[in-house]
Amino acid sequence: MNVRTRFAPSPTGYLHIGGARTALFSWMYARKMGGTFILRIEDTDRERSTQASVDAILEGMEWLNLGYDEGPFYQTHCFDRYKAVIQQLLDSGHAYRCYCSKEELEQMREQQMARKEKPRYDGRWRERQDETPPAGIDPVIRFRNPQTGVVEIDDLVRGKIVISNTELDDLIIARSDGTPTYNLTVVVDDIDMRVTHVIRGDDHINNTPRQINIMRALGFEPPKFAHVPMILGADGQRLSKRHGAVGVMQYRDDGYLPQALINYLVRLGWSHGDQEIFSREEMIEHFTLEGINRAPSSFNPDKLLWLNQHYIKTLPAEEIASQLQWHLTAQQLATDTGPALTAVINAQRERAKTLVEMVAISRYFYEEFSQYDATAVQKQFKPETADTLQVVHTALQGLAEWQGEAIHGAIQAACETLGLKLGKVGPPLRVAVTGSASSPSLEITLELIGRERSLARIERAIQFIRQNATTV
Numbered sequence: 001m002n003v004r005t006r007f008a009p010s011p012t013g014y015l016h017i018g019g020a021r022t023a024l025f026s027w028m029y030a031r032k033m034g035g036t037f038i039l040r041i042e043d044t045d046r047e048r049s050t051q052a053s054v055d056a057i058l059e060g061m062e063w064l065n066l067g068y069d070e071g072p073f074y075q076t077h078c079f080d081r082y083k084a085v086i087q088q089l090l091d092s093g094h095a096y097r098c099y100c101s102k103e104e105l106e107q108m109r110e111q112q113m114a115r116k117e118k119p120r121y122d123g124r125w126r127e128r129q130d131e132t133p134p135a136g137i138d139p140v141i142r143f144r145n146p147q148t149g150v151v152e153i154d155d156l157v158r159g160k161i162v163i164s165n166t167e168l169d170d171l172i173i174a175r176s177d178g179t180p181t182y183n184l185t186v187v188v189d190d191i192d193m194r195v196t197h198v199i200r201g202d203d204h205i206n207n208t209p210r211q212i213n214i215m216r217a218l219g220f221e222p223p224k225f226a227h228v229p230m231i232l233g234a235d236g237q238r239l240s241k242r243h244g245a246v247g248v249m250q251y252r253d254d255g256y257l258p259q260a261l262i263n264y265l266v267r268l269g270w271s272h273g274d275q276e277i278f279s280r281e282e283m284i285e286h287f288t289l290e291g292i293n294r295a296p297s298s299f300n301p302d303k304l305l306w307l308n309q310h311y312i313k314t315l316p317a318e319e320i321a322s323q324l325q326w327h328l329t330a331q332q333l334a335t336d337t338g339p340a341l342t343a344v345i346n347a348q349r350e351r352a353k354t355l356v357e358m359v360a361i362s363r364y365f366y367e368e369f370s371q372y373d374a375t376a377v378q379k380q381f382k383p384e385t386a387d388t389l390q391v392v393h394t395a396l397q398g399l400a401e402w403q404g405e406a407i408h409g410a411i412q413a414a415c416e417t418l419g420l421k422l423g424k425v426g427p428p429l430r431v432a433v434t435g436s437a438s439s440p441s442l443e444i445t446l447e448l449i450g451r452e453r454s455l456a457r458i459e460r461a462i463q464f465i466r467q468n469a470t471t472v
Contacts, residue, residue: 003035011053014247015060039071255354432461
């Protein structure tokens, strides 16, 4: 069997964490089985669907590198097909027209609730098709659900689920304006796309028996289902914006690497022993639907940040650079007149937890800073520091080659000339060339800043100290 999975988001908002995890699981299973991964945009809700949301979904899939083999397919392009299927169900007696008014349905609901019954359509038009319909009401079309028997779902995550058909009412498959509803379009699409495995959130479990019955009424056997438990916040409530649940691209904007988010998502409800770090190849190799946890998962932003820092520390600098470029543009930092970006990444990778932070702490490599950190000035720029920096400047100025080892040697020589330890010379030198008390090792920092900029900044610091000798 050629495994065919699909990810089918509705474009009514951004691609959220839960959707991204569903897409990942569907993508991994297709890759694991040598199958096909399909992207379908379920955009039949015309009032809420927007092109901006479609774009956000496509952008999120691309950023996460979840490439699809077929699609994107749009349900709004298939209305003629849905109309034909609805007519087929009417002709075969598996569907019927219902002329209940809104007032009638509301009264039905109120009476059921008064009797402490579950509100549901009572099937009053199920056997009234020969009657003259009431004037002024455009009917909906309902699926004639079986009234006996059960629907058995051999769920690949939750195990066997059995639902009695008596629990299911005759759901609407076409609205009064003729547009199809979700449960009808999903069934038709899954049939037409030959989907073999439906991996989706367990909030769809109530829809599954209805979709199975519709599919069988059309003469097809349903695909296999795997319902994935929801994601919770730390307080045990369903993940929402108040927990920090945002669109996938917000994580990009906040400086997370896609590798980190993917690694976090794969462990959010699935495990392979105690392994925490997975390459894509390892994810695919070890992934099974049976390995998905039945219990809900809790979103832990601290763990995601830890993973992000791990990937910043370990990924090849070239891979990080491709993601960092977006942040350089967003923070308006030009890097064409400074050191190689990969060299800066290698220098800063131990010091940054996010790419936003990496850009912020790397500005001095590419542009002049306008002021010194006030705390660093107060601690490091004493009146006598100007003479110390002058000796360092002279030692560095005499270097024939501007590279780390030589720079280190020149600073050491200056320390010997001054009769001071590096701990007294290094900190003010760092403030002089970076504007703050924090940077990579001095030899790397100075090498990357470059000879001309470094020497000019030391001169500037000397002048600053002498001009402010009474206040620093």
